[in-house]
Amino acid sequence: MTRSSDHPIPEVATAKQHPMKTSDIGTVLTGAQLLLSMVETRRAARNGEGPDTTAGDELAKIEQQLGKLEALEGQSDDIRREIDDLRLRVHALRNEMTTRHREAWVKTELARHPQRPYFLDYIERIFTNFSEIHGDRRYADDPAMVCGMARFHDDEVLVLGTQKGRDTKQKVYRNFGLPNPEGYRKALRAMQMAEKFSRPIFTFVDVTGANPGLGAEERGQAEAIALNLREMARLKVPIITIITGEGGSGGALAIAVSDRVLMMENAIYSVISPEGCASIMWRDAAQKELAAEALRITAPDLKELGCVDEIVAEPPGGAHTDHEATAKLVDEVLQKNLAGLKTMSPEALVNSRYEKFRKVAQFFTEG
Numbered sequence: 001m002t003r004s005s006d007h008p009i010p011e012v013a014t015a016k017q018h019p020m021k022t023s024d025i026g027t028v029l030t031g032a033q034l035l036l037s038m039v040e041t042r043r044a045a046r047n048g049e050g051p052d053t054t055a056g057d058e059l060a061k062i063e064q065q066l067g068k069l070e071a072l073e074g075q076s077d078d079i080r081r082e083i084d085d086l087r088l089r090v091h092a093l094r095n096e097m098t099t100r101h102r103e104a105w106v107k108t109e110l111a112r113h114p115q116r117p118y119f120l121d122y123i124e125r126i127f128t129n130f131s132e133i134h135g136d137r138r139y140a141d142d143p144a145m146v147c148g149m150a151r152f153h154d155d156e157v158l159v160l161g162t163q164k165g166r167d168t169k170q171k172v173y174r175n176f177g178l179p180n181p182e183g184y185r186k187a188l189r190a191m192q193m194a195e196k197f198s199r200p201i202f203t204f205v206d207v208t209g210a211n212p213g214l215g216a217e218e219r220g221q222a223e224a225i226a227l228n229l230r231e232m233a234r235l236k237v238p239i240i241t242i243i244t245g246e247g248g249s250g251g252a253l254a255i256a257v258s259d260r261v262l263m264m265e266n267a268i269y270s271v272i273s274p275e276g277c278a279s280i281m282w283r284d285a286a287q288k289e290l291a292a293e294a295l296r297i298t299a300p301d302l303k304e305l306g307c308v309d310e311i312v313a314e315p316p317g318g319a320h321t322d323h324e325a326t327a328k329l330v331d332e333v334l335q336k337n338l339a340g341l342k343t344m345s346p347e348a349l350v351n352s353r354y355e356k357f358r359k360v361a362q363f364f365t366e367g
Contacts, residue, residue, distance in 0.1 A: 029069070029082055032062050036089055059090055060317070066090075104292035107299075108274060110266035111245045115320040117327065119146055119161035119204045122244070125327035126334070127152055127159055133193075136185035139219060144175045144211075145183030147190040149199070153335065158194035160187050160255065161204030161244075178211040181224035184254050188228050191235060200238040200338055203255045208273065210251030225254040232257035233353060236346035240337050242312065242330060243267045244319070259353050260337045263299045263308040264330075266318050270297040305361045310337070 039058050066083055110116075123130050127150035134141045147160040164177035171177075187203075194201050210221055232239065232255075241258035247269035263269060274292035275285045282290075296302070299311045312333050319326040341349065 029079070029086075032065050032086055033082075036062055036086060036093075040089070040093060059094060062086065062090055102289055104268075104295070104298050105274065105289040107266050108268050108292050108297070110318045110320075111264075111268045113318060113320045114166065116206075116245055117319055117323045118166075118206060119163045119244070121323055122161075122204060122327055122330060123148075123150070123159060125324065126331045127157075130159070133186070133190045136182040136189060138185060139182045140180075142175075142180045142183030142186060143173055144177055144179045145187055147187055149194075152200075152202070152338070155200060155338065156197075157200045157202055158190055159202045159204070160190055162207040162251075162255075164206065175211060177207055178209065179207065179251060180211050180216045181219045181221045184210070184224040184228050187255055188224075188231055191232065191239075195235050195237050198237060200240070200341070201235070201258075202334065203239070203241045203258065205241060205243045205247045205252045205256055205269075206245030206267075207248055207251045208246050209248040210254070222250075225250045228254040229257055233357070234350060236350060238338060238341035238344070238349060239353075240334060240341070242334070243269050243308070244330075248273060257353070257357065259341050259349055259356070260310070261308045262310050262312050262333060262337070263302060264312050264319060265299055265314040267299060268292075268297040269299075269302055269307065270295050307360055 035058060066086055069079075069083055123146075130148050130150040132146065132148040136142070144162060145160065146163045147158070150157055150159050152159075162177050162179060163174050165171035165174040191201055210216070210225060212221075239258040240260045240262065241256040242262040242264070243252070243256070244264050245267055246252075247256070247263075247267065249271050252269065272280075272295070274288040274295065274297070277291040277295055278287040279285045281287075281294075296305065299308065302308045303311055310333065313329055315322040315325040315329075344352065
């Protein structure tokens with residue numbers, strides 16, 4: 001099938017260009033109809049085997065063009081009817097894409113969106129005076145784990161998180177966002193330093209998992225994660241974690257033993273990826289959508305289970321559509337939660353944190 005990118009929709013003329021002719025409006029409408037038909041045909045051909053990763057972007061392009069057409073004057077009744085018809089088809093297709101049985105996988109794709117804001121994007125927009133801390137004082141520095149002191153409004157804080165790269169060079173430098181044991185040891189060193197100076201800690205989680213490579217295992221990956229779990233539970237300063245994208249396995253939990261665990265609306269948090277679960281349970285990675293739903297990895301599911309404390313809203317369409325608005329929403333929820341934790345004594349923080357994780361995902365049945 002011909003790729004939709006081979007048939008781009010003609011751009012609508014702007015006020016700075018020559019006025020659009022009736023024939024030009026027809027050309028744009030025809031292009032939109034063609035692209036929408038291709039999206040519908042492609043999704044029907046998949047027969048539920050998996051979501052079309054480009055469909056959302058293509059529908060957004062169609063809606064953008066329709067919005068520009070609606071703003072033009074001098075349209076005929078036929079043109080307006082065609083625009084309304086396309087609007088209804090786009091709306092119906094969007095509803096089909098987000099039905100309950102596919103919601104978990106749709107959110108998984110949104111959590112992995114390549115334009116979603118990463119840790120350093122939040123640092124740039126929320127914090128000031130950021131001073132990065134390097135090295136674990138044992139082996140090396142790990143660019144996949146970024147730590148540093150910063151100012152958050154009127155408070156001096158420690159911020160740390162996993163960082164992915166956007167282009168190939170950055171992805172390689174950041175080890176594709178997969179921390180090594182030295183990254184977790186660096187994070188723990190920084191957190192213990194923050195405790196020494198009574199600084200609250202913010203951790204940002206967006207990681208597929210810890211690096212499973214041979215070198216990482218040789219240098220004690222499992223021990224580094226386990227040590228972080230134990231020591232974070234004992235820290236006598238407020239700790240707030242926000243899951244901004246993927247929260248995968250022990251690689252995420254190693255920096256998420258916190259007083260408040262927040263989760264972005266379209267983030268995921270799980271012990272295993274949907275693909276990995278499907279490969280184990282059904283011997284077929286194509287069953288990833290079913291696995292995603294069964295794992296209950298979305299924010300509403302995890303809030304119900306008590307694994308996260310609060311869901312952070314995202315701009316319409318997802319965090320990748322507006323970094324500034326997303327950062328503002330995150331800023332507000334971090335301020336609110338920090339204000340509550342600052343009123344607690346160090347001993348109360350530790351005891352509350354202990355009780356919180358003891359009660360995660362508890363189930364009671366009447367006998």
